Amino acid sequence: MSLVVESIAKRFERFPALNGVSFNAPRDTFVALLGPSGSGKTTLLRILGGLEFPDEGSVRFADLDWLSLPARERRAGFVFQNYALFRHMTVAQNVAFGLSVRPRRQRPSRNAIARRVEELLTLVQLEGLGKRYPSQLSGGQCQRVALARALAIEPRILLLDEPFGALDAKVRKELRVWLRALHERLGLTTIFVTHDQEEAFALADLVVIMNKGKIEQCGTPEEVRNAPKTKFVAEFLSSAAP
Amino acid sequence: MTAAIASLAAHWRNPSALPGFALSFGFTLFYLSAIVLIPLTALVIRPWSLGFAGFWQILADHRVLAALRLSFGGAAIAAGINAVFGLIVAWVLVRYRFPGKRLLDALVDLPFALPTAVAGIALSTLYAPHGWLGEPLSELGLKVSYTPLGVVVALTFIGLPFVVRTLQPVLSDLTQDAEEAAATLGATRLQTVVRVVLPTLTPSLVTGATLAFARAVGEYGSVIFIAGNLPTVSEIAPLLIIIKLEQYDYAGASAIGVIMLTASFVLILALNLLQYWTGSRR
Amino acid sequence: MKKPPRRSTEDHPLVRVVLSIVAIGFIGLFLVLPLTMVFSQALSRGLGVTLAAIEEPDALAAVRLTLLAAAIAVPLNALFGISASWAITKFDFRGKGFLTTLIDLPFSVSPVVSGLIYVLIFGLQGWLGPTLREWDIKVIFALPGIVLATMFVTFPFIARELIPLMTDQGREEEEAAASLGASGLRTFLRITLPNIKWGLLYGVLLCNARAMGEFGAVSVVSGHIRGLTNTMPLHVEVLYNDYQFVGAFAVASLLALLAIVTLTLKSFLEWHFAEEIAAAHHH
Numbered sequence: 001m002s003l004v005v006e007s008i009a010k011r012f013e014r015f016p017a018l019n020g021v022s023f024n025a026p027r028d029t030f031v032a033l034l035g036p037s038g039s040g041k042t043t044l045l046r047i048l049g050g051l052e053f054p055d056e057g058s059v060r061f062a063d064l065d066w067l068s069l070p071a072r073e074r075r076a077g078f079v080f081q082n083y084a085l086f087r088h089m090t091v092a093q094n095v096a097f098g099l100s101v102r103p104r105r106q107r108p109s110r111n112a113i114a115r116r117v118e119e120l121l122t123l124v125q126l127e128g129l130g131k132r133y134p135s136q137l138s139g140g141q142c143q144r145v146a147l148a149r150a151l152a153i154e155p156r157i158l159l160l161d162e163p164f165g166a167l168d169a170k171v172r173k174e175l176r177v178w179l180r181a182l183h184e185r186l187g188l189t190t191i192f193v194t195h196d197q198e199e200a201f202a203l204a205d206l207v208v209i210m211n212k213g214k215i216e217q218c219g220t221p222e223e224v225r226n227a228p229k230t231k232f233v234a235e236f237l238s239s240a241a242p
Numbered sequence: 243m244t245a246a247i248a249s250l251a252a253h254w255r256n257p258s259a260l261p262g263f264a265l266s267f268g269f270t271l272f273y274l275s276a277i278v279l280i281p282l283t284a285l286v287i288r289p290w291s292l293g294f295a296g297f298w299q300i301l302a303d304h305r306v307l308a309a310l311r312l313s314f315g316g317a318a319i320a321a322g323i324n325a326v327f328g329l330i331v332a333w334v335l336v337r338y339r340f341p342g343k344r345l346l347d348a349l350v351d352l353p354f355a356l357p358t359a360v361a362g363i364a365l366s367t368l369y370a371p372h373g374w375l376g377e378p379l380s381e382l383g384l385k386v387s388y389t390p391l392g393v394v395v396a397l398t399f400i401g402l403p404f405v406v407r408t409l410q411p412v413l414s415d416l417t418q419d420a421e422e423a424a425a426t427l428g429a430t431r432l433q434t435v436v437r438v439v440l441p442t443l444t445p446s447l448v449t450g451a452t453l454a455f456a457r458a459v460g461e462y463g464s465v466i467f468i469a470g471n472l473p474t475v476s477e478i479a480p481l482l483i484i485i486k487l488e489q490y491d492y493a494g495a496s497a498i499g500v501i502m503l504t505a506s507f508v509l510i511l512a513l514n515l516l517q518y519w520t521g522s523r524r
Numbered sequence: 525m526k527k528p529p530r531r532s533t534e535d536h537p538l539v540r541v542v543l544s545i546v547a548i549g550f551i552g553l554f555l556v557l558p559l560t561m562v563f564s565q566a567l568s569r570g571l572g573v574t575l576a577a578i579e580e581p582d583a584l585a586a587v588r589l590t591l592l593a594a595a596i597a598v599p600l601n602a603l604f605g606i607s608a609s610w611a612i613t614k615f616d617f618r619g620k621g622f623l624t625t626l627i628d629l630p631f632s633v634s635p636v637v638s639g640l641i642y643v644l645i646f647g648l649q650g651w652l653g654p655t656l657r658e659w660d661i662k663v664i665f666a667l668p669g670i671v672l673a674t675m676f677v678t679f680p681f682i683a684r685e686l687i688p689l690m691t692d693q694g695r696e697e698e699e700a701a702a703s704l705g706a707s708g709l710r711t712f713l714r715i716t717l718p719n720i721k722w723g724l725l726y727g728v729l730l731c732n733a734r735a736m737g738e739f740g741a742v743s744v745v746s747g748h749i750r751g752l753t754n755t756m757p758l759h760v761e762v763l764y765n766d767y768q769f770v771g772a773f774a775v776a777s778l779l780a781l782l783a784i785v786t787l788t789l790k791s792f793l794e795w796h797f798a799e800e801i802a803a804a805h806h807h
Contacts, residue, residue: 051422053529071425071532078426084419088441098427101437153427255617259699261708266611270623273604277675278629281641284651288644327550334547338540346548348791352555354730355783355790357737358635359757360776363764364558367565374561375553399554418533425532431539434532460634462740463757467764480636484744487640492649499637506632510625 001027001062001156003189008057010043017043018054019213025206030183031191032204036236039210041193042081042161048191049078049159061189062156077150081161083142085134091145092117092130098153120148123182140171147179151186160192164199176203197237201225209233285503288496300497308474309482310501312390316478317458320397325451328405329443335406336413350407353400358463365396366467388470393478396464401454408450412443445520449513456509460502562780565773577774585751586759586775593667593742593755594735597674601731602724605682610712613690614698624687630679638676639744642669665747670755673741678731685727686720689801693719722800726793733786737779 003025010018018040025031033041046052048059050071059066066074086094095117099108108116121127124144134142143163150158163179164172180203183190194200200207201221209216209224209232216236217229228234255263289297300306335347353361369376369386379386386392420442424434462480469476479498486495530536535543566574577583608627612620630638645651646663656663663669697719701711717724739757746753754762756775763772793801 049422049426051426051532053531070529071422072428072430074426075428076426078423080419080423082417082419084417084423086420086423086438086441088444097424097429097437101424101427101429101433149423149427255615258615259702260614260695260711261702262610262712263615266607267615267617270604270608270611273600273607274623274626277672277679278626281645281676282629282633284644285637285641327546330543331547331550334544337535338544340544344791344795346551348787349551349555351787351790352559352783355733355737355786356559357739357757357776357779357783359739359760360562360737360779360783361558362739363760363772363776364561364565367769368558368561374557395554399558402554421533431532431536456632460632460637460740462634462636462743467761480634480740483636483640487643487744490649492644492647495640496644499634499640502634502637506634510628510632514625 001189003031003157003191004060005044005048006058006060008044008047008054008059010040010047010052010054016213018047021057021210021213021215023208023215023218025189025191028187028189029205030180030203031189031206031208032200033191033193033208033210034195034197034200035210035216036195038212040213041210044210045159045161045191045193048157049076050074051078075153075156077147077153077155077158079143079146079150079158079160079163081163081165083134083146085142085145085149087134089133090130091121091126091132091134091137094134094145095120095130095148095152097149116152120152123151124148125178138171139167140175143167143175155188158188158190160190162193162195164194164196172199179203209236211236282503285496285499289493289500292493292497296493297497300494301501305473305477306479306482306498309477309479310498312393312477313459313479313502314505316390316393316397317401317455317461319394320401320458321451321455323394323398324401324405324454325447328402328450328454329409329447331402332406332409332413336410350403352403354403358400358461359467361399361464362396362467365392365399365464369395369468387468388472388476390476392468392470393465393476396468397458397461400461400464401458404454404457405447405450408446408453409443412446416442445516448516452509452513452516456506459505559780562773562776565769566777568773569770573770574774574777577768577771578778580771582751582754583759583771583775586754586756587778589667589670589754590736590756593670593674594732596671597678597735598728598732600675601678602682602728604679605684605686605727606724608683609686609690610716612687614695627683627687628680630676633676635677635738635740636744638741639673641676642672642745664745665749665753667753669745670742670753673745674735674738677738677741678735681731681734682724682727685723685730685801689720689723690716719800722793722797726790726801729786729789729793733783736782 005024006022008018008021009016021040021044033044035041043052047054048066050069054067086097089097092114096113099113099116102108107113117130118127121130124147126141126144126148129137129141134145137145143166147163164175167175176199192203201224204221206218207221207224208218211232217224217233224233225237228237289300292300301310331350335343335350366387367373369379369392371377371380371385371387373387376387384391386395416439420438421434424438425431429437460480462478462484465478466481469478469481471477471481479502483495483498486492486498608623612624643650643664646656646669647653648657648664650664663672697715698711701715702708706714736755737757738755739761742755743758743761746755746758748754748758748762750759750762756779760772760776760779763769763775
């Protein structure tokens, strides 16, 4: 199930957000969309999730014309920057949501859903917190609930928008290691947006560097680091070098 | 002695660099007491001149009970109608764009600005047997003027802005993340609205409907013209207060007044509890 | 390229149309139609008859009394509003929340009860009734009672507008002025008042509309003496109950015009000075 993104263009009212963006990601890769704010990386992620629609271009994923599917039929596990947890639902209800809204015939039984929720909470190391409300959790815990909720729908692809953006440095590092391990275990094509190059290089198999709505370079962390293709990439990498 | 008072005052309020506390606080307390607190106390004390039995006897009267039932029941139905339509109006005003939206938005406040007597005679004429709406409705066999239905119409009129104005800021502050999250998780638009949006709005919807209810229970001006004021049928409690006053039955009037005042207090308390409860969960 | 699909936060076009029609229809039926009714009835026998009804001596007396009552009640409530919000927002003391609740109290009291409480104090059989009679002072069925009842029902408007506004604005500017040696009055006039002027105007506007339009409370204390203690809303009632519909609607249309002017000014203030009026109205 490889992802083929081709010549995506998107204009907002006045400024172009994406200007002919193309890249390929082989199946089960961990892709980082890296770039400064305003580079169009979040817009690209939202297009992949079905929350925005491009003016031009196409996306093929899992042998499907991906863009013709509405968001709710894509089964793309989307994790929002501020988690977007449902605040009036408990953690367990949040995780169960995606299963409980399925049409009756495809919906698992109440018990099956409860079992699945327990499994997922164990997976994200939140056993026993199912009855809490999101307001009673820390930022890192909310992040993991959001992830469990996205995983509950057995996603075809995982899309993460600045997944560690709102967390402090220590929790960031821990979660980062944990997320990479989870990726190895699940083997799921994962795309995440970040402006932190250290994070991108530590996690990703493939780094896509974006600037002003265009892709500057796309390659493995080594390729990008050793051979910056453009002046922007070289400057961007040196700007935060240790 | 002065030192003791000063230390007591220091415990009561924090020191401040700004002047004018004694003056502004003193005037506030004086004015509040003179205009609001002392007169309300007069009301609360009055009916007990009859003793508890006398108080009870006034309220147990058939006509009084019917009036209270109409005021509270009519207000509850009107609040329910306003909860439904107020939600739709607020939703349309916040979520959709269309020409004339600002005018529609400004019109919502009309019941706040239009004197109730004016609303009363307008509604009464509108729903009279030969009125613009009364005529077609009576052909359908629906009589509005001089019936409890007329009372509900008037109470709906005055209650609408409470629901809309309570919901509007909450709706516009609602980020769309949660709705987008629901969509990516496979929910249909209807499921998203019913399971994600509406539950988030429920506390404000309840607050708005309660405010509309509280206002409607005591409403007088917009109701009396359309109601026709038939004893035990379409006679509201505030009108009965006036009737008792005109008969110099001060204690009787106060007894009904006390019941209505108590109802208002209970509602205020309930709203504060609701706010506290939703606040602690967020 | 084909039209982009519907965003996941948008309603189905059909739903949009239906809900818009329901909302506009409800407002049209319940709010616009009664308002139209007032003017159409007032003008049903031609403008001349309408104007004659307004120029009739009892009607003019009612207009004068309404203006007089508002002219006393509104400034007093404004003074109270400023004083209460100064005490509440510029100082920290215990019981502040309770005080704020008490200020809001008159909003939840039935207008008729608002009138009743003054009858219980100043009426013939009221607490002070005999004393007032001895001194030959009339409160109930006279101007003072009408003003008191008006003050009660419009009591919270200005304070409730200013308290959130002044809370948002904080104390730093006043503290700076005080540290520069400005007196209290000067600080208020030069620093606070310019910051709150639009909010104050907004509160005065709403307070005034309610003061001139109040019916239930004033009805209890007025005694309905034509040409003497009838305010405009009471005069409307008297005419209507006398089957003088054109006259009733003529005076009512003046009050409806007041409401329209109030709403227009209110919307204008909300659109142009959103930041300078209380946060509660931002939408």
